[in-house]
Amino acid sequence: MAFTIKQTSLIVATLGVLSFIFGVVAENKKPASGNIITGKNFVICKYPDDPTVVLGYLSAAFLAVSTGFSYFALFYPYKGKSIPQAALFQNTGFLVFFNVALATTGLAATLLLWPTITEQLHQVRNIHHNLATECPTAKTGLLGGGAFLSLDSCLFWLVALMLADNTREDYFGSDTKLHPVLAPMML
Structure with a gap:
């Protein structure tokens, strides 16, 4: 199946918005703390059933799919014509936005996965031998x-x-001839 720029942009935007929605809902559904059940020499933290962990992982998954599809779409040969990566990275604006996109993706993944994994660990490791435990959450x-x-x-x-x-448009021009500056790279 051949993709167009509009289709890939729509897919990337949809996946990114879904990641955003799942992340915001996960934040809003996260409980403030768990309920303390004290026993003899231990404390059990009972957390309410909430979708925080699942929504956090869904948000991270949609971020990963959005990023993977974006990366694929950048170098995809539209209309059967591919452009060398060197030609793309000679564009300073593209280089800056590509690197900023990678950096924000990494930071977003960190901020989504860190509290999600922490919350999951709190729910799984819910027996504490410190009687002063207050049943924390992420x-x-x-x-x-x-x-x-x-x-x-x-x-x-x-x-x-x-x-x-x-x-791509600058490289191929309107009549699909090779760009004069980048033509030697193609040989």
């Missing part, structure tokens, strides 16, 4: 911050896709 605000960075990452990938499309 740090508040990290999932929401990760969700917003996930949306930012999606937007940076979209700008990189637009800049790659502009570079």
Whole structure:
């Protein structure tokens, strides 16, 4: 199946928005703390049933799929014509947005996975021998911050896709001749 720039942009945007929504909902559904059940020389933390862990992992998964598809879409040969990576990375704007998209993706993944894994560990390791335990949950605000960075990452990938499309048009021109400066690279 042949993709167009509009289709790939729509897919990247949809996946990025889904990652954002799942991250924000995960942050809002996260309980403040668990219920303390004391026993003899131990404390059991009972956490309410909440979808925080599942939503956090879904948000991270949609971020990963959005990023993977964005990366694929940047170098995909549209209309059967591929452009050398060197031609793309000679465009300073593309290079900047590509690197910023990678950085925001990494930071978003960190801020989504860190509290999700921490929350899951709190729920699994819920027996404590310290009687002063207050049944903590993951740090508040990290999932929401990760969700917003996930949306930012999606937007940076979209700008990189637009800049790659502009570079493709400049490279091939309107009559699909090779770009005169980059033609020696093709040989």
